[in-house]
Amino acid sequence: MSGTEPVLEIEHLGKTYGTGSRATHAIGDVGFRVEAGELVCVVGPSGCGKTTLLKCVGGLLRPTTGRVLLRGREVTGPPEEMALVFQEYSRSLMPWTSVRGNVLMPLRHKRLARGERKRLVEEALDAVGLTRFIDHYPWQLSGGMQQRVAIARALAYQPEILLMDEPFASVDAQVRGDLEDLVLRLREQYGVTIVFVTHDIDESVYLSDRIVVLTHSPTEVKEILDVPLPSARDQIATKELPEFAHLRAHVYRLIKRERPADPTEELTTSRSEA
């Protein structure tokens, strides 16, 4: 994991909405690197602009300052090498077409043989365990299953980098554990690099190779820490390890030391204690 070329570099990224005295500095100055094959979690207090950051990385938003480099080339629009999984699965899936149709949607315009498209769709749905539901409509499935469809759609697109924006924030705890393990398994299977945004500290420690902890808005990087837990993670065994508890407590303190989210303060304070 070390010594390899960074696949993704975020350099002094800032995002400001509006201008002059009414400007809102959502992101101040954020920078970090992601190496090929890594799973990096981005954690921060709620309202710190995590989603904005991820949309800038994914080319959906243009940063006001700084830049995002994908293998050394600046990202100016959504790159073919990235796929984004949104938090709101029920709103990112198309209700008028089947699970198959949804996963197929981003592949239609890719130069692929007809049989290849079908294979990619079926393989991705098999990987997330939804083969039986391929001809169902998304709204006939549970929330967790719908998010699996969204993940399958992202995988079938064959991205190098998977961006995930609090993907499991709206599913219940048990399903959440299953989906976290699914992400770890898929990462092995597809060899994909993952940038995973979450506000859940346990989730970030459990999944990550590295964690990027953010401050309140205007957001900066508070700390970047390695997660030296054994790479085979297990919901029970890993979370029992003393290292897990230490890391969890450490990240917790970093975020807790940030002042509680106050919407008026978020806009005005330049920086909390550093």
Add this chain to the structure above:
Amino acid sequence: MSPRLYRTLKAGAEIAVPLAILLAWQLWTASAHSPKFPRLSTILVEFRRLWLFSQFGSDVLPSLERIGAGFGIAVAAGVALGIPFGLSSVARRAAMPHIEYWRAIPPPALLPISIVLLHSIGNTQKIAFIAFFCFFPVLLNTIDGVRGIDPTLVETARSYNIPAHERILRIVLPAALPQIAAGMRNSLSLAVIMMVLSEYFSSTNGVGYVLLISKNTFQLAPMWAAIVLIGVLGYALNLLFLLGERRVLAWHRGFRAAAPQ
């Protein structure tokens, strides 16, 4: 009450109420002996004589053709223009005053000019007239439907680099379809009104024409038969449309039923 009995009762009421109204009408017209209100049985005999099927080909079919063509053109144009207007706020800003202006004009006010402009009282003029007024509900509903697309879905499409034509055809259009269908249903009932109006004003055939001629020659039974036919046509067209909509938009009913809110 068992649900099955409840359903039977509801279906029974749906059939029994109109039958009771027809029966009351027949009894009243039979006892009233008013020339203005011929007996229901007389009207039905006249209905059968005229429409099943001696004048079906000469008058009903032309009317249906006009409705079909006018409605079809209106839907095609309304969707084709509604999508760009829905997507672009600049285009919308430029178009809205014109849409509101022409929509505000009562159809009869444009009937004379449609004849002058098109040099015709034939099919072209009638189809154009029907299409013009059926166009607006489809257009406005398409604009609203396109504007109402979930931003998450739009961002998803953008993040996957879906090309514009595919985005419009496979995402924008289906997402707006429930609302487009609501506009189409509105337009369909307008089409029947516009058909009668255009044939009433100047025509040589059609259901509206028969209605007008019967009135002018004091033939009240054929007049009533024409009125009954127009009602039946409107009802049947709406029913047909709903059946089609139920099939095409089955996903929408399921989706709404499954939605958490």
